Amino acid sequence: MKFILAGFHEEVNSFTPGRTTWEQYFKAFGQDEIDFAATHQREIASTDMISAAYKVLTEAGVTIVPGGYMNSQSGPIIEQSVLDRFIEHLTGVIKENxxxxxxxxxxxxxxxxxxxxDPEGTILEAIRRLVGEKAVITVGCxxxxxxTEKMAENANAICGYQEYPHIDMYETGLRAATLAVRMARGEINPYMAYVKIPMIVPASGYTTGTEPFCQIMNEGKRLIADGTLYDFSVFQMQPWLDVSVGGSSAVVVADSKEKAAAVAKDFAARLYGMRHAFKSDLTDVDTIIDIAEKNTTGKFVVLNDFAxxxxxxxxxxxxxxxxxxxxKRSDVRALMYINDPGLALRCREVGVGNPIKDKVGGWCSTLYPPVAFEGKVKALFDGDMSMVKGNVSSFGPSAVIQVRNTILIVTTRHHANGRIGLYRCFGYDPVNFDMVVVKACTSFRASYGPLTDLIYPADTVGPASSNLTAFPFTHISKKFYPFTDNDDFVPEVNAWGKQNF
Ligand SMILES: [Zn+2]
Incomplete structure (x- = not known):
């Protein structure tokens, strides 16, 4: 058997200024993609799905043809040429094979x-047009x-992460590739029901491990374990994506049409019924600083600036x-990370050990201003850091600045913000501070949760704020929660996946 293995990763925030360019992607084409998939072993990284899929396909004796792999940090709307170029490469590879x-x-x-x-729907449509109705297409996401309907109609199965924080990327890659192999061998011919749910909620407002969302996820896992379903996903669309095709959804893969439809509709109705519970209780920044100053528990406070x-x-x-x-003229021992390429470079001119008087932050987002400070440059880095074995994360030229008792890590590129390793790789361990600023929605709970329960979502502003009705949405349906709130949602199957024979 011959399979194409490809990937295109980006989570877009429509409200972030600028464009995501070709240069901002990690890219692997041809043998580079195969080498990457083969050597990039299980880690907490969004690249995990490809290594899992590679493993499944290889063990199944499948000839793997690399269709191209691109992965970018979340960011603004993608330059059109980036998507066009990826599709051109992928379709070229498919035609040759x-x-x-x-x-x-x-x-x-x-x-x-x-x-x-709908870039993913567009990619899937282009693939389906070339490979035909009989070939199997599965998606890990x-x-x-x-x-979208276009994604569902062009795929045989779509498998989303079932954990948030996302600790099951590898398992999701296994699920998508295993279903594909089983379908291609003719062992199963499942039905996939896709039910759209008219809601978007802040990503900081829930995890899959806590009530009430865990009820649905646990039920889905039970139905897989007892053989009722092949797969299920409940997609809570990232809410800062302003597209007319947007929405949350339930996707269920089963051996009968009735079963797939019934469970998908049930999960959709239940998720919609939970919508009011998916919110963050916010604390203002001054209060969190006060808590950190007075805290005597021995644990550190996380100020969660998820916005x-x-x-x-x-x-x-x-x-x-x-x-x-x-x-506040606070002497709290705080640790924080700020992405500011200009300041990182200016710190090089100032030099280690020297005083600095400058401004930090607010150079891209217009939602908050730069902040004037006086401090000292403590260290400079080239920014190539190893947070996980065998993987270099490049933060670009970076600096450490001390301002009062606060340590600022200033970088040129931003990523890994939910990982405790971000601070540790620059030589600072959160456990030695009173307060640590974490700029992530929920993912950080996987690494910070075991160390402290003093986690406070902060009432800050930003492109990922939980106050969704304050954003200038123009494309997503205003009939969706939280723009409209009514109880008359009746779930229906909006699209069926492809069946391959
Ligand atoms: Zn996510």
């Missing part, structure tokens, strides 16, 4: 390009995907918390 038995496509699932509201989460497309350039510390 026809006929193929299957395609495993790995995506984030919430992309948007300048002239395309994020729980925060914007699944500046670069996992949700923000830039990581908010210095709002520093502004509060300076205004």
């Amino acid at each position: 026809l006929p193929v038995d299957g395609v495993v496509l790995l995506v984030h699932g919430a992309a948007q390009a300048e002239r395309c509201e 994020d729980l925060h995907s914007c699944i 500046d989460s670069s996992n949700a497309g923000a830039i990581g350039d908010s210095a709002q918390v520093l502004a509060h510390i300076l205004k």
